[in-house]
Amino acid sequence: MRQKNYCQYFFYSPNATAVYQGDNIRILSANQAMLDFWGKDRSVVGKDFRTILPELDEQPFFTILKNVWDSGETFKAKNYPAVLLTDEGPQEFYFDFEYKAILDQHGKTEYILHTAFEVTERKKAMNMVEEKSKSEQKLINDLSALNEEYLTTNEDLFSKHEELFATNSELLKIRKELLTANHTLTENEKRFKTLVEKSPVAMASLRGENFEVEIVNDLVLKIWNKDRSIVGKPLSEAIPELKGQVFIDVLLEVYRTGQPYYGKEIKALIQNGNELNEYYLNFAYQPIFDENNKSTSILVVASDVTEQVNARDAVLEFKNRLEIAMDASRLGSTEVNLATGTMESSAQFKYNFGFLPDEEFNYSDLYEAILPEYREHIRGLVQEAIRTNGIYKAEYPVKWKDGSIHWIQANGRPRYDKNGVADRMVGMTTEITDKKLAEQRKDDFLSVASHELKTPLTAVKASIQLLNRIKHQPYSQTHIRLIEQSDKGIEKMCLLIDDLLNMSRLGQDQLMLEYKKFNLYEMLNKSCHHVRLENKHRLILKSNESLEIFADEHRIEQVVVNLVNNAVKYAKESPEIHIFAESFDDHIKVSVQDFGQGISESVIPNLFDRYYRADHLGASYSGLGLGLYICSEIIRKHSGTIGVDSKIGEGSTFWFTIPKKEDHTTVDAAATV
Numbered sequence: 001m002r003q004k005n006y007c008q009y010f011f012y013s014p015n016a017t018a019v020y021q022g023d024n025i026r027i028l029s030a031n032q033a034m035l036d037f038w039g040k041d042r043s044v045v046g047k048d049f050r051t052i053l054p055e056l057d058e059q060p061f062f063t064i065l066k067n068v069w070d071s072g073e074t075f076k077a078k079n080y081p082a083v084l085l086t087d088e089g090p091q092e093f094y095f096d097f098e099y100k101a102i103l104d105q106h107g108k109t110e111y112i113l114h115t116a117f118e119v120t121e122r123k124k125a126m127n128m129v130e131e132k133s134k135s136e137q138k139l140i141n142d143l144s145a146l147n148e149e150y151l152t153t154n155e156d157l158f159s160k161h162e163e164l165f166a167t168n169s170e171l172l173k174i175r176k177e178l179l180t181a182n183h184t185l186t187e188n189e190k191r192f193k194t195l196v197e198k199s200p201v202a203m204a205s206l207r208g209e210n211f212e213v214e215i216v217n218d219l220v221l222k223i224w225n226k227d228r229s230i231v232g233k234p235l236s237e238a239i240p241e242l243k244g245q246v247f248i249d250v251l252l253e254v255y256r257t258g259q260p261y262y263g264k265e266i267k268a269l270i271q272n273g274n275e276l277n278e279y280y281l282n283f284a285y286q287p288i289f290d291e292n293n294k295s296t297s298i299l300v301v302a303s304d305v306t307e308q309v310n311a312r313d314a315v316l317e318f319k320n321r322l323e324i325a326m327d328a329s330r331l332g333s334t335e336v337n338l339a340t341g342t343m344e345s346s347a348q349f350k351y352n353f354g355f356l357p358d359e360e361f362n363y364s365d366l367y368e369a370i371l372p373e374y375r376e377h378i379r380g381l382v383q384e385a386i387r388t389n390g391i392y393k394a395e396y397p398v399k400w401k402d403g404s405i406h407w408i409q410a411n412g413r414p415r416y417d418k419n420g421v422a423d424r425m426v427g428m429t430t431e432i433t434d435k436k437l438a439e440q441r442k443d444d445f446l447s448v449a450s451h452e453l454k455t456p457l458t459a460v461k462a463s464i465q466l467l468n469r470i471k472h473q474p475y476s477q478t479h480i481r482l483i484e485q486s487d488k489g490i491e492k493m494c495l496l497i498d499d500l501l502n503m504s505r506l507g508q509d510q511l512m513l514e515y516k517k518f519n520l521y522e523m524l525n526k527s528c529h530h531v532r533l534e535n536k537h538r539l540i541l542k543s544n545e546s547l548e549i550f551a552d553e554h555r556i557e558q559v560v561v562n563l564v565n566n567a568v569k570y571a572k573e574s575p576e577i578h579i580f581a582e583s584f585d586d587h588i589k590v591s592v593q594d595f596g597q598g599i600s601e602s603v604i605p606n607l608f609d610r611y612y613r614a615d616h617l618g619a620s621y622s623g624l625g626l627g628l629y630i631c632s633e634i635i636r637k638h639s640g641t642i643g644v645d646s647k648i649g650e651g652s653t654f655w656f657t658i659p660k661k662e663d664h665t666t667v668d669a670a671a672t673v
Contacts, residue, residue: 018114025049025065028111037093037116039085055085065112068099072109075099079123094123131340161284164201164301168286171195176291202304205288207297211235211251214297223279223304225270241271254285255295261285265309280309336363336425338414352408352429354400369398371405378410386414386422395432407436460486513552513637515661520549520556520581520588527557528564531577537568543581549588550661555634556590562627563592563654571596571651587640591655599646607644608632631656 016033020026026048035041044052050062059082068075076098083090097116104110174191193215196203202219206212213230221227230238235248242248245268254261263283269276283302287295332349336342341364347357353369355361367375374396385392391413397405412427463486470478521543531537549556560579567577571594580591599607608628635642635656646652 016116020112068101068112069109072101072103074101094120202302204300205297213238225272254287258287258295280306330430332429334427352431353398371397406433517548517550518553520547521545524579527560538576541579551658559631559634562631567594587657587659589657591653593653595651598648599652
């Protein structure tokens with residue numbers, strides 16, 4: 001009865017719980033949570049632990065249970081690994097568990113209570129945190145080492161400067177002492193001159209308010225790009241290119257105040273032949289005093305740091321240019337840890353795959369975004385790059401989280417550890433969706449162009465072949481019909497070829513405009529005569545009969561005819577087509593309105609694009625789809641604007657504006673653009 005109570009008591013526990021008994025660890029009870037861990041059902045109750053869980057034979061759990069049963073001592077473990085069978089095969093999990101010995105009144109083990117909690121995700125998170133901490137610590141250590149090296153170098157430099165100034169101070173002290181003893185003055189000057197000339201750093205002595213070059217060594221002459229002929233000359237005469245630079249003014253201030261000056265990475269322009277070359281100098285101006293504590297000369301100590309400054313500036317310039325280039329080209333960069341799949345990515349790299357900058361994005365997310373049919377190919381390219389230490393290049397489509405498809409151009413190269421094993425992959429991506437769409441439109445356009453040209457050509461060829469067969473027969477209606485068919489086919493091909501030529505001229509910016517003043521009303525009234533002859537649509541012109549415009553009449557008529565033809569083609573059910581011409585303060589507006597089915601809002605932004613050819617409400621029409629593009633370019637050449645207003649079920653109004661121009665000089669210049 002006590003055994004049954006125990007089993008019932010733990011059966012409903014939310015924690016994974018089981019009760020065992022005996023040397024063979026027989027299962028008395030196991031709740032559903034424990035059965036789920038094992039991947040078993042309740043048929044295991046009453047059976048031995050090793051019988052129902054053979055996959056644990058090579059693991060220590062049965063031995064631990066046997067020891068708990070024999071010793072009566074409870075066993076506890078945290079983050080303990082266990083390999084269990086799942087639907088995908090053996091998998092490793094981690095658990096916090098306890099084998100608690102339940103003793104009877106004689107102190108012997110009566111039952112073993114097994115409780116367990118799965119902590120696999122916690123263990124993985126701990127491992128990931130530990131790994132990231134190691135990487136961060138390594139980076140910190142590297143940065144610390146670099147910083148220590150920099151500080152050491154800096155300290156050495158300051159130490160040398162301090163030693164130099166200490167030496168200089170000692171010299172000044174000696175000089176003052178020697179000045180008080182006049183008989184040693186000559187000897188002291190010789191010693192000072194020798195010290196300057198033999199100094200391991202660039203040094204010079206400048207005497208008096210004119211800063212006459214008194215003593216120089218070879219190192220300072222090298223910086224100044226001069227020879228010893230400058231000795232005895234004022235500094236401004238010896239180095240005339242210093243005029244307008246800071247050095248003379250600083251020397252005057254040091255001489256006047258008696259306060260030393262220390263310059264760091266100061267730019268100097270030094271004459272070299274016919275050119276002024278840039279140098280960067282670290283220097284000190286130290287005043288030298290007489291017995292009355294008045295400045296008599298200035299000791300110059302300098303070092304050329306041009307190479308260091310240029311190297312640092314080059315690195316900064318390269319970094320800035322790289323950042324600008326990446327931003328301008330929308331390049332994203334990343335580094336992948338091949339072992340863990342974690343990625344350190346730029347915001348643009350994440351955006352290329354539809355992720356926000358603060359969202360987690362790992363290697364598995366990248367492959368999940370790639371369309372399935374491209375994944376294995378990309379994996380193959382990456383593996384080949386790793387095998388050959390080469391660069392992989394690929395273009396592939398990805399699916400964003402919103403369901404939209406985007407094209408990516410990717411480049412990457414592996415990086416290897418000290419053992420020659422690829423452990424990282426660095427890569428860059430850019431989104432090329434617009435490029436792919438443009439290529440597709442161009443391909444579609446070429447396909448349509450070939451088809452549209454082939455159709456009338458086939459008809460003309462057939463008509464000519466029939467004419468050839470009946471050429472010896474008496475002239476009849478058949479001859480007339482075949483000739484008319486050939487003429488229509490040739491006319492259609494001419495129109496298509498004109499469109500292609502116009503597009504080519506526009507693409508090369510070679511479309512020339514011939515400006516003149518003409519009556520816009522008369523041009524609109526005479527144009528589109530073919531539509532009036534067919535008598536299927538009534539053209540209604542609304543305009544001031546005296547309205548004049550300064551533009552290319554032929555090209556403006558070409559635009560109007562194209563817009564009217566579109567209305568005839570796409571709004572066949574519209575009995576009327578209205579043409580409006582209106583004059584405003586600074587421009588003239590022409591509109592063509594039909595009352596057909598209208599145009600979808602999603603199509604309108606692309607209507608005037610090159611190669612764009614959309615179906616109209618599901619219906620297909622012949623033609624190259626270049627008409628509106630050519631119209632837009634003609635209007636652009638006139639410095640005008642073009643657009644369309646449309647509503648489904650009510651019709652469309654295509655319009656364009658032309659600025660009013662009176663200055664012939666301006667117009668002529670615009671016409672040659």
